[in-house]
Amino acid sequence: MKEELITKAYEIAKERYAEIGVDTEKVIAQMQDFHLSLHCWQTDDVIGFENLTGSLSGGIATTGNYPGRARNIDEVRMDIEKAKSLIPGTHRLNLHEIYGDFKGKSVDRDEVTPEYFLSWIEWAKENNMKLDFNSTSFSHPKSGNLTLANPDDGIRNFWIEHTKRCRAIAEEMGKAQGDPCIMNVWVHDGSKDMTVNKLKYRELLKASLDDIFATKYDNMKDCIESKVFGIGLESYTVGSNDFYTAYAAQTGKMITLDTGHFHPTESVADKVSAMLLYVPELMLHVSRPIRWDSDHVTIMDDPTMDLFNEIVRAGALDRVHYGLDYFDASINRIGAYVIGSRAAQKCMLRALLEPLATLRKYEDEGKGFERLALLEEEKALPWNAVYDEFCLRNNVPVGQDFIAEVEKYENDVTSKRN
Numbered sequence: 251m252k253e254e255l256i257t258k259a260y261e262i263a264k265e266r267y268a269e270i271g272v273d274t275e276k277v278i279a280q281m282q283d284f285h286l287s288l289h290c291w292q293t294d295d296v297i298g299f300e301n302l303t304g305s306l307s308g309g310i311a312t313t314g315n316y317p318g319r320a321r322n323i324d325e326v327r328m329d330i331e332k333a334k335s336l337i338p339g340t341h342r343l344n345l346h347e348i349y350g351d352f353k354g355k356s357v358d359r360d361e362v363t364p365e366y367f368l369s370w371i372e373w374a375k376e377n378n379m380k381l382d383f384n385s386t387s388f389s390h391p392k393s394g395n396l397t398l399a400n401p402d403d404g405i406r407n408f409w410i411e412h413t414k415r416c417r418a419i420a421e422e423m424g425k426a427q428g429d430p431c432i433m434n435v436w437v438h439d440g441s442k443d444m445t446v447n448k449l450k451y452r453e454l455l456k457a458s459l460d461d462i463f464a465t466k467y468d469n470m471k472d473c474i475e476s477k478v479f480g481i482g483l484e485s486y487t488v489g490s491n492d493f494y495t496a497y498a499a500q501t502g503k504m505i506t507l508d509t510g511h512f513h514p515t516e517s518v519a520d521k522v523s524a525m526l527l528y529v530p531e532l533m534l535h536v537s538r539p540i541r542w543d544s545d546h547v548t549i550m551d552d553p554t555m556d557l558f559n560e561i562v563r564a565g566a567l568d569r570v571h572y573g574l575d576y577f578d579a580s581i582n583r584i585g586a587y588v589i590g591s592r593a594a595q596k597c598m599l600r601a602l603l604e605p606l607a608t609l610r611k612y613e614d615e616g617k618g619f620e621r622l623a624l625l626e627e628e629k630a631l632p633w634n635a636v637y638d639e640f641c642l643r644n645n646v647p648v649g650q651d652f653i654a655e656v657e658k659y660e661n662d663v664t665s666k667r668n
């Protein structure tokens with residue numbers, strides 16, 4: 251795309267926004283400081299590098315069989331580097347425990363240590379990325395339907411040990427990068443059919459979490475993620491939204507809001523201002539649920555726009571961490587990575603460009619018509635010219651130009667994988 255055209259369009263956009271009291275230069279600076287946590291599992295359909303032969307379990311599923319899946323740590327890294335080169339700004343990487351650098355060794359989940367993540371720490375440093383982390387309760391012979399809430403002491407203690415070790419790894423990552431590593435705990439624990447012992451499993455999960463979180467760390471932050479249901483676990487989820495919200499409020503933990511983990515008509519955006527009154531920070535897993543937690547590629551849709559608007563309106567930019575969580579195996583995976591990341595950025599950009607002072611003035615004065623009119627008008631303001639300028643300043647492809655780059659990488663690299 252012609253630079254001249256982009257700059258010209260931006261200059262006009264700058265003036266249009268200035269007219270309504272919005273400083274686009276300030277917004278671009280804010281965007282430069284807005285870091286996504288890229289989910290490593292988009293590269294390989296949530297498989298990781300363990301030597302286990304079982305398939306993806308824990309009530310999650312990838313669908314599609316598009317060629318070019320990353321098959322090893324080098325390919326995962328190469329693909330992330332490619333995706334990163336097409337997304338403006340600097341970003342973090344969100345790792346699951348199963349992506350450790352095990353070098354072909356069988357390392358069970360209750361044996362994992364920071365040593366298996368040293369090469370990731372090194373790689374992240376070289377690539378100007380900071381790391382976030384996740385314990386992995388799925389895709390393991392001991393996963394079953396219950397992990398941290400399992401009444402069997404042996405299985406429960408196995409997963410407690412795993413999660414404790416993951417926290418120690420996150421602490422090492424945080425220390426090495428001089429910035430807290432955000433460590434997410436999501437367990438799929440639940441039941442396919444009705445249970446008559448809901449309280450028992452929740453008591454067990456609570457006791458496991460208390461044990462896991464007993465060690466205090468300075469360089470990592472814990473967050474806990476709820477879910478409505480998983481595939482094969484439809485009737486009951488131990489770690490429901492109510493369970494984790496209450497737990498986080500009582501213990502000061504962060505909440506992870508996965509946009510695919512709520513009832514279809516529930517507004518995740520509406521939770522932001524409510525939760526931030528009671529929990530210190532939020533982690534997002536931005537996704538796109540289609541009828542269920544299908545993890546379709548994030549796009550610039552109304553729920554995602556609403557979510558980012560609410561964060562900006564709550565003045566909570568620094569209290570939210572911006573993870574992505576989708577895995578689409580039906581289209582080019584690098585393309586999917588880039589589309590979702592850029593869509594999340596566009597939502598944030600539009601939220602930052604909102605003429606909030608004027609809208610709030612109207613609201614305070616009871617001017618409902620004026621508020622609604624401006625909310626409607628802002629949708630059609632030239633925000634895209636500001637995003638294009640942001641891309642240009644970051645030396646990444648502007649507009650649809652990234653499509654050709656993804657196609658080239660497919661031709662040169664991913665299509666050669668079998």
Ligand SMILES: C[C@H](O)[C@H](O)[C@@H](O)C(=O)CO
Pocket residue numbers: 291296310384436475477508535543575
């Ligand atoms: C890989 C998983 O999707 C992820 O860890 C978890 O956050 C989730 O959302 C499960 O549905």
Ligand SMILES: [Mn+2]
Pocket residue numbers: 436475508535575
């Ligand atoms: Mn998630």
